[in-house]
Amino acid sequence: MKDNVLMRVAARWNIPFMVMFALYTQVHGELGPGGGFQAGVIIAAAFILYGMVFGAAEMRRIVPRKVTDIAAVLGVLIYAGTGVYALLNGYQFMDHVALMPSNPGAAEPWGMTSVEYGVGITVSAVMITIFNEITEGTDEPRLGGDTEIVPAPQENKTEIG
Amino acid sequence: MDLITQNIPALIVVTPLVMGLLTGIFGRKAAGWWMAMGTTSAVLAMAVQLLVNVLNSGTLQVTYQMGNWPAPFGIVYVVDPLNASVLTVVALIGAVVTLFARKSTLNEVPQDRAHFFWAIWQFCMVGLLGITITGDAFNLYVLLEISSLSTYTLVAMGKGRDRRALTAAINYVVLGSIGACFYLLGIAYLYMVTGSLNIADIHHILTTKVYPTWATDAPLYHKTVVAGFAFMAVGLSLKLALFPLHTWLPNAYTYAPSAVSALLASTATKVGAYAFIRVLYSLVGIDFAFSHLHTDQVLLVCAGLAIVVGSAMAIRQQNVKKLLAYSSIGQIGYICMGFALANQDGLTASVIHIFNHALTKGGMFMALGCVAYRVGGTRLEHLRGLGRQMPWTMAAFTAGGMGLIGVPLTAGFVSKWYLVSGAIGAGQVLWAGVVLVGSILALIYTWRCVEAIYFGQRAEGAPVVREAPLTMLVPTLLLAGASVYFGIDTRTTTEIAGTAARFLLGATP
Numbered sequence: 001m002k003d004n005v006l007m008r009v010a011a012r013w014n015i016p017f018m019v020m021f022a023l024y025t026q027v028h029g030e031l032g033p034g035g036g037f038q039a040g041v042i043i044a045a046a047f048i049l050y051g052m053v054f055g056a057a058e059m060r061r062i063v064p065r066k067v068t069d070i071a072a073v074l075g076v077l078i079y080a081g082t083g084v085y086a087l088l089n090g091y092q093f094m095d096h097v098a099l100m101p102s103n104p105g106a107a108e109p110w111g112m113t114s115v116e117y118g119v120g121i122t123v124s125a126v127m128i129t130i131f132n133e134i135t136e137g138t139d140e141p142r143l144g145g146d147t148e149i150v151p152a153p154q155e156n157k158t159e160i161g
Numbered sequence: 162m163d164l165i166t167q168n169i170p171a172l173i174v175v176t177p178l179v180m181g182l183l184t185g186i187f188g189r190k191a192a193g194w195w196m197a198m199g200t201t202s203a204v205l206a207m208a209v210q211l212l213v214n215v216l217n218s219g220t221l222q223v224t225y226q227m228g229n230w231p232a233p234f235g236i237v238y239v240v241d242p243l244n245a246s247v248l249t250v251v252a253l254i255g256a257v258v259t260l261f262a263r264k265s266t267l268n269e270v271p272q273d274r275a276h277f278f279w280a281i282w283q284f285c286m287v288g289l290l291g292i293t294i295t296g297d298a299f300n301l302y303v304l305l306e307i308s309s310l311s312t313y314t315l316v317a318m319g320k321g322r323d324r325r326a327l328t329a330a331i332n333y334v335v336l337g338s339i340g341a342c343f344y345l346l347g348i349a350y351l352y353m354v355t356g357s358l359n360i361a362d363i364h365h366i367l368t369t370k371v372y373p374t375w376a377t378d379a380p381l382y383h384k385t386v387v388a389g390f391a392f393m394a395v396g397l398s399l400k401l402a403l404f405p406l407h408t409w410l411p412n413a414y415t416y417a418p419s420a421v422s423a424l425l426a427s428t429a430t431k432v433g434a435y436a437f438i439r440v441l442y443s444l445v446g447i448d449f450a451f452s453h454l455h456t457d458q459v460l461l462v463c464a465g466l467a468i469v470v471g472s473a474m475a476i477r478q479q480n481v482k483k484l485l486a487y488s489s490i491g492q493i494g495y496i497c498m499g500f501a502l503a504n505q506d507g508l509t510a511s512v513i514h515i516f517n518h519a520l521t522k523g524g525m526f527m528a529l530g531c532v533a534y535r536v537g538g539t540r541l542e543h544l545r546g547l548g549r550q551m552p553w554t555m556a557a558f559t560a561g562g563m564g565l566i567g568v569p570l571t572a573g574f575v576s577k578w579y580l581v582s583g584a585i586g587a588g589q590v591l592w593a594g595v596v597l598v599g600s601i602l603a604l605i606y607t608w609r610c611v612e613a614i615y616f617g618q619r620a621e622g623a624p625v626v627r628e629a630p631l632t633m634l635v636p637t638l639l640l641a642g643a644s645v646y647f648g649i650d651t652r653t654t655t656e657i658a659g660t661a662a663r664f665l666l667g668a669t670p
Contacts, residue, residue: 073182080179083171083228088164093171094228 004053011053018046022124029116031109036116040123047124048131056135065132068125075122082114166210170225170238173207173248174291174304176200181283184276193279194263200283201256204290208252212245216657221664224296232296233362239296242661246512247293247435250519254427254640255286258523261636262420265530269418271321278318285311285424289432298348298444299358301436305344305400309337312429316417329412336399336409343396350389351444360444368446387454390445394456397440401433403460403497404467407490411474414486419530419539422482426489427523431515434496438511442665447503460501465595467494472602476609482529482539484606485522488565491599492518498592499580507583508662510576513654517564517572517647524640525561528554531629531637544610545617550626553634555614557641562607564644567600571648575655 022043029035051059086098096111097104165172180200184193215223225238240248259282270278288308295301313334319326352358355366371386395406402410410430414422441450451457471491478484492514499511529539531554536543548555564573577596584593628634647654 070186073185076182077179080175080182084175084179086228087168087171087175090164092226092229093168093175096228 007053011049015046015050018049019043022046026116026120029112029120031112036119036121037123039116040120040125041127043120044124044127044131047128051131051135056132059128060132063128065129068128068132071121071125072129073122075118075120075125078118078121079115080118082111082118086111165207168225169207169211169214170223170240170294171227173204173211173252174238174287174294176203176207177283177286177290181280181287184283185280186276188276188279190275193276194259197279197282198256198259198263201252201259201286204286205249205252205256208245208248208290211240212249212657215240215242215245216660221660233357233359236300237296237359238294239361240294242657242664243438243512244293244435246657246661247432247515248290250431250516251286251289251293251428254424254519254523255289257636257639258420258424258427258527261423261527261530261633264630264633265420265527265534266418268534269322269420270318274318278315281311281314282424284308285315289428292432292436296360297358298351298360298363301360301439302341302345302348305436306341308429308432309341309400312425313337315421315425316413318421319417322418323416325412326416329409329416333409333413336406340396340399340406343392343399345396347389347391347393347396350385350392354385354389360439364444364446367449372449386445386449390440390450390454390456393440393444394437397433397437398463401430401437401497402490402493404463404470404490404494407467407471407493410490411483411486414489414526415480415483419482419526419533422486423523423526423530426485426526427519430489430493431496431519434493434500434511434515437497438500438508438665441500451501451503457501457503460497461589461592464494464498464501465592467491467497468595468599469602472599472606475606476602478606480540481544481610482526484610485525485529488603488606489518489522491603492522492565495576495580495596495599498596499576499583502580502583502587502589502592503666504583504587505659505662505666506579506586508665509655509658510579510583512658512661513579514576516654516658517576517644520572520640520644520647521561521564524557524637524644525565527633527637527640528558528561531633534633535626535629541609541613542620545613546619547626548615550619551628553638554629557637559611559614560641560645562610564648566603566607569648570645572644572654574648575651579655 022039025034025042026036026039027034029039047059047063050062082096082099083094086095087093089098091098094111097107099110099114100107177200180196184196188196211223215221221242223240224232225240226232227236227238230236262282266275266278285308288304288306288311291304292301292308295304313330316333317326317330319329348358351363351367354371355363357363357366367386399406414426417425441447441456468491471487471489471494475484475487475491478487496511496514496518499507499509499514502508531551532543532547533539535551536547560571564571567573567577577600581593581596584590584596629637
């Protein structure tokens, strides 16, 4: 799809907004609709769109596998770390009050925020990893094959139809 | 130190989780095994401490509120004599098999993926320990999925030795997902009626508000609870491989790496059995499940068939690993028969057999791991004549085989003794007979192995093999020795299992 101007331009225009919307979803997670899982999926969708248009190899150049591997682990560690932090301070595991004992009402959203960031990081990394696993070793040959099998006139026909 | 002792119920699950994640990044080469070993040892220490705490506490219960949210609102971990003993079994087997697995996995697991293997190994422990300790029905589902997903991966890791591990894993994925899905549906139905996910709370609402209204009004409630329970029962039966739903088990155990077979055979299905006991006795209650719905009759028939068909299928196998896998299906039958009898002796037999069979089968699968390490295969002809060349490994294997038959002075005898006396006590002489038939069938398939080991000849030109390396032999002998020890000194196991049974049946100790 690299040679298709329409796809390229549309992707270029859409990806920044997708990332922006993902961040919006992320920061509204702890008290309103939204949250880490949804944000993680949206941000991963932005990267996967990039990968589909410009090729999976190109996406892996920007987000190498090592980064997604470490991010996947890091997110869960942030989640678990929030709990362990409370535990080390003499509270029950996952008791967010530990984050701000003077003001428990404010501590709860802080704890949730930290957990949601953990979820967001892990979910986005795992989604990208799944895309990587599916496209592994197939990107270059198949893209070449596609352009041969699907010539330009047919594309026009589908657009009109 | 206080910090740790107060938080053991949370730490026993969080430690393997965090360490597993770290192993995924830092566990390359030998480090992975060391991290897994450290984790499983720490978990074993915590599990034993927890068991002691529970037995010494007046109420026989230790609860832990996650995030300090009280019971019906937050997730609560509840430890009572039953799950404290199952936790100890899982932790013990986990630690011993991890010790064994270091050398064993060198040949059988691709070494460039070893850090992932050890990470997933620890996630599997997270799931199994979590299922056992949690007091929340939905949390149980989540942990069931964690343990299942890691188990599928561990089974598929056997592909380096035998490509059939992949089809076995896929088969297991499909059936395991159906099982987990059914369990989730069951929870959803019960949630519709009770509005709660906490096991004790659901039980309270069902017994005080839902069951009493049955004869009079709200027949819809009735049907929803029955459907929910049915879904949960079928889902969990799939997970624990109860007879007609056992088809995923033989291939998964046969083609998984040896260490994985040893871990799964002695923990995964046992934890499934525990979850089933928990659903029957603590969630819906046996008055409903047994007196009202007569689930016990269905379970007894399935368990009886599991014993007979599982053991009979075991006799036909040429691959000894598969033989043990079919034998496991039979042994699961004993466990299910115990808790389906719903009396003191039957339930005691169930709890003891969870422990005893874990020791016996774990030891036998590890002995086969030693054979695979030295000889390169686990078919019956590979075992031929090994009695002279690997005497210690084969002694461990034979001791395990005796345990499967239920020879006196082995652990298997103790559980069968209680099971038979429980069956006779319940007036179910037929099922006591089935237990004895199972023993005879076990005698036949064990004899086939023993004959090959001690009276067979090594194939012409087969190289002379040495005894397995010490790091593999010691854990194997440890479990085999323990299975004999707990057959002679039965005080500890019967006392704990008896306490657990009394606790479940509601009598105050």
